[in-house]
Amino acid sequence: MEKIAIIELDTTKIKLVFADVISNKSFLVYDHVDVPINLMKEFNNENIIKSTIIKDVVCILSVFKKMIDSEGITDVICVTTSKISEAKNQNGFLNEIFSITNLKFNILTPEQEINYIYTAVINSFNKPKALIVSVSNYQTEFLLYNRRNVLNTCVIPYGSINLAEKFEGLSTKEMMDKSKEFVYEQLKQYDWIFNLEEEYEIIGVGDVFLSLGEISRRARKYPLQLEHNYTLSSQDLNKVYDVVSNMEITKNSKIKGVSVDNTRSMPTGLAIISAIVNNGNKTELTISKNGLINGILLNTVIPLTLEKPISDNLGYSLQVLNEFYDKKPNNAEHVYDLSMILFKQLKVLHKLNRSYVRVLRVASYMYACGLRVTNDSPEKISFNIILNSQIYGVSHKELVLAAFTSILRDIDNFNLSDWVKYKDLVNEEDLDAVKKLAVILQIASSLDCTKFGNVIDVSCDILGDSVIMKTITKGEVPLEIRQAKLASVDFKRAYNKNLEIL
Incomplete structure (x- = not known):
């Protein structure tokens, strides 16, 4: 390697x-x-x-x-x-x-910088239309894209440091308010920054955004410590703005969770963000952990990204984790294929929309990753790995659902108090969905427990109070069917149907 x-x-x-x-x-x-x-x-x-x-x-x-x-x-x-x-x-x-x-x-050049940042963002988010805002020390860069096509870019020569120098000597609140007004005056000629169509989102890049996210998560008691793809509302932004504006920031000041260096640039950095969000028509923004360096790595390692973005960033992300962390050979992809077959075959029973496909995809690829750490309760290890992995193309909510789908393959692992920790992200309907997905994953993983890949398809017949699964194989599968039948009790609980596997 x-x-x-x-x-x-x-x-x-x-x-x-x-x-x-x-x-x-x-x-x-x-x-x-x-x-x-x-x-x-x-x-x-x-x-x-x-x-x-x-x-x-x-x-x-x-x-x-x-x-x-x-x-x-x-x-x-x-x-x-x-x-x-x-x-x-x-x-x-x-x-x-x-x-x-x-x-x-x-x-x-500023143009090269924003292009690298665009490469990093477009290859790590499932957001077809967005305005990228990158706040650095001496400039702020903007890029508007629509379905992987760049529409507009601009750079203003003011960032968090030289803006602080411009209004040096003022109180923190005065500095922030004046910086906010000044930045808006610099930007108001660019209508496309403030008048975004409904489908567009704002994605923030840079240390100021990461610090904003850290403060916001602490204030909200957010259950995940994930920087990438963290979304906050304009109200969350304004709360942080008000807190920081009432602080007296000196060269030795430190905001909890933020480094001393980033604390010093926080007031004017927040002013720039506030000028963009509060003068525009969007009420949310999402934070990207990936920036310049990630863009350089993508263009260097995968030259195809110089011409076009990765078509499936979730698949790429799971492939990377599988490539570097999972023992080879493994059957993650085959278990996913079987899971998708079952998801489609049981659609009339579970009635889940396609957004849950991403949840099942993550869970089926990573359900066994805990085995790389220990054989003792590997499901719990997998749960934590999924929750703390930087997986692209899925929301934080979808990561939580994938983690619970993985651990609920054994229903005895379920603890309602664990679910309640994520109440701001999930609801009762999600819990029902996760239980149904977990049974699908349990059956799919059992049908390839030997890792021989002998079960190549499944056909489901729904007859009254029963579901009959007929396996299509390329060899004998006595152990696979025996293991899959162990899911019958959980299947009855989740789908209210008896299960027979042939």
Whole structure:
């Protein structure tokens, strides 16, 4: 298996990312290191990066280079922000880095940055129409897309740091309110940002959005600690805005759950977000954990994404987890196929809509992942893995339902108090659906308990108070049928029908 390293030199931090790679197929980030810096310290006086800062950067990058070499990685991508291009000594700075560390940095243009961010977002969300907003330190970028076609882009030269510098000396509330007004004035010429059609959503990218999500989840006592695909309302945003605006933010201040560096940029970052959301016609926004680096990885490892997005990001996401985490060979795909056959055959009984197909897909691919950790209660381990995995193309609610579908293959694992923890995401109708899906998964996994793949199809006849399942096979399946029949009691509870399997 190959490996790749990416270094991002930003104005406030240097980030190193390690990823395992299967060329032209998939990658998985397995480690990262963030080191805070202040690259632009006293920069505006002379537009020169100070020698002391250069020394610190070179020192950090020298350590990064040793870490990369120790991993045996030769494929290294180094990028830095377009803000560097404003430095009079940019060439000397980058040449010194190269001469000492042999790391050659590429200065990205704002257009390249937003394109990488678009690649990251479009390949990790099931959102056909959206406005992407990326708030960084010195600029804010916008991209509007419709069904994988980019419609509009724009960049304003104000981000969370230079906006704070512009209104320095004011109280936190005054700074935020004035920043909000200023940003709106900069943007009001772009009607397409504020007058989005009904089907469009807002997706936020960057540290400010991640910090907003962290504060919001804590305030709501949100049951999941997942950053990616977290959705909050404009009311949630305004609550966080009000709390932060009443704080006196200093250079040593820290908001709970947010780093010191991100706390300092939080007030003006929130002002930018508020200017966009509260002056527009949308009442919700969704947060993306994936940004620049993820986009670079996708374009590098899967060159096809340079031409078009991945057609099935949920399938890709499950494939990555299966590729890197599950023991080979495994039967995850076959169990999913059998589950889908049963889902369709029993449609007249369960009456579940197609949104539950994604739930069943995740559960059937990952129901056995707990076995990679322990043979002792693997269902419970699988439950936690599903809940804490970054799986693309599904909502947080669908992840919760998939986790319960997995664990309820054994109904004795069900605890109502566990379900109640997620009451803000699920309802009683979902519980009924999960019980029906869990039985489908139980039967499907049993029909391939040998992992021989001998059961290739199932035909269901619904006769009065009974369901007769006829297996179509390519070999003898006595054990598979014996194991599948053990689901008869649970099937009766979920579907109120007797089950016979032939």
